[in-house]
Amino acid sequence: MLTRKNSIEGKLHYGDFAGIFDDVDPDAAAKLSLIAGDICLVLDLSGRIVGGSADPKQFPELESWIGQDWQDTITVESRPKVMELMGGAREGKAQSWRQINHAAAGADIPVRYAIVTIEGCDRCLALGRDMREEAALQQRFLQAQQALERDYMRLRQAENRYRNLFEHMAEAVLMVEADTYRIREANPAAHKAFDAKPGSLSGGKLPGLFARSSRDALVAYLGSVVATASVAPLTLPTADGEAELTMRATSFRQRGKQFLLVRMNTGKNLDGDVAAPLLDVVRHMPDAFVLTDQHWNIVLANSEFADLIGAASVEQLIGQAVSEYVGRPGIDIDLIRGQLAKHAVARNVSTVVGATDAHGGEPVELSAVQTGDNEPFFGLVIRPVGRRMRDLPRADTESPRSVEQLTEMVGRMSLKEIVRETSDLIERLCIEEALKHTSNNRASAAEILGLSRQSLYSKLHRHGLGNFVAEED
Structure with missing residues (x-):
């Protein structure tokens, strides 16, 4: 159905046409048609383009359209509109603007056309207005509207999630x-x-x-x-x-x-009468204690933990990630989490607190346990071991005494240093076993090990197994 918007039907006339247009020459009529639209096509009554005028920058395909049927230059969905326009022109009906899309090499060119018939002539004019700017504006408006609708949907979904969380x-x-x-x-x-x-x-x-x-x-x-x-x-x-x-x-x-x-x-989420005594015991524990949720965020801690990490108060720790204070970044908490997932308990894990890029942290020993429900809580008991290690008598050598001590070096020393310490440990263990096998006969031990007595004495001295003076061969 033809729209009546922008139709010439019902509009006021110029009045005395004879006094205005009788003396209009062909050049003035051509200028009038060019000003009336961005493109002007001259058509015969069969719909073939016999001429046209437009800006070649805006309509570079115009020359190739001349001589073709108008329907051959447009898209498939626009053909019924052209047939309707041409039928109205043949019957002398009032014309309304219709949007026609021309098929072009890049993108379709939208143009609004109206046909002007000339009485007594077998030709008519199709005056068109370029709608590309309006189409781009409509596209931006549509994209903005779609973006608003997506944001609105995301807002509604987030509101539903938080409302559900708030209610439950x-x-x-x-x-x-x-x-x-x-x-x-x-x-x-x-x-x-x-x-x-x-x-x-x-x-x-x-x-x-x-x-x-x-x-x-x-x-x-x-x-x-x-x-x-x-x-x-x-x-x-x-x-x-x-x-x-x-x-x-x-x-x-x-x-x-x-x-x-x-x-x-209210504290009623704990088991009735034991809630207050239990919380009191946690607050007065001599060791640092931390309770975290399933995301390892702190929900409860005692003053010993605050003192250990140097926090001003326990309250400011609530809701913070425990990994910000305990363990080496990306190492210890993942290790503890893996042990809890496998055994539901972690015992005597050597780690640190307060580690930064410039400071290795304070050595501590950590034990952990988790609850057994679908959303578990984790309880951590932390004991400082730095002072206890300083109070131990200093050994004569810095070499590790066992494989367990070697594994504790992972994360504290480079692999190259650990391999060097490993070779020293193996050498010392072999010497000790050789001396034990030969009842502390150093000459026999050197022979078993394939060493000279001079080399054996040097290694005994280096490993702190005896301060022996080499004998003359």
């Missing part, structure tokens, strides 16, 4: 306005912690959920959270006095407004 978290979580302390959102765990009906916490004030005597401390704590990132957790009694909640809060901005993410833990 075992920890009580509240979204609070920082200036008014009004609760914007609360998850089901928060309603359960305060023994409230579902949905009743939204719109209320956070201080009203706690005992009146502790509200000043709560307001001071929330103010500190807005000012700084590292604030120790705060434990407060609820308004009904039935429980105490340990609160951790962080601040964030959204649309120019400050909000607080408040997380609360």
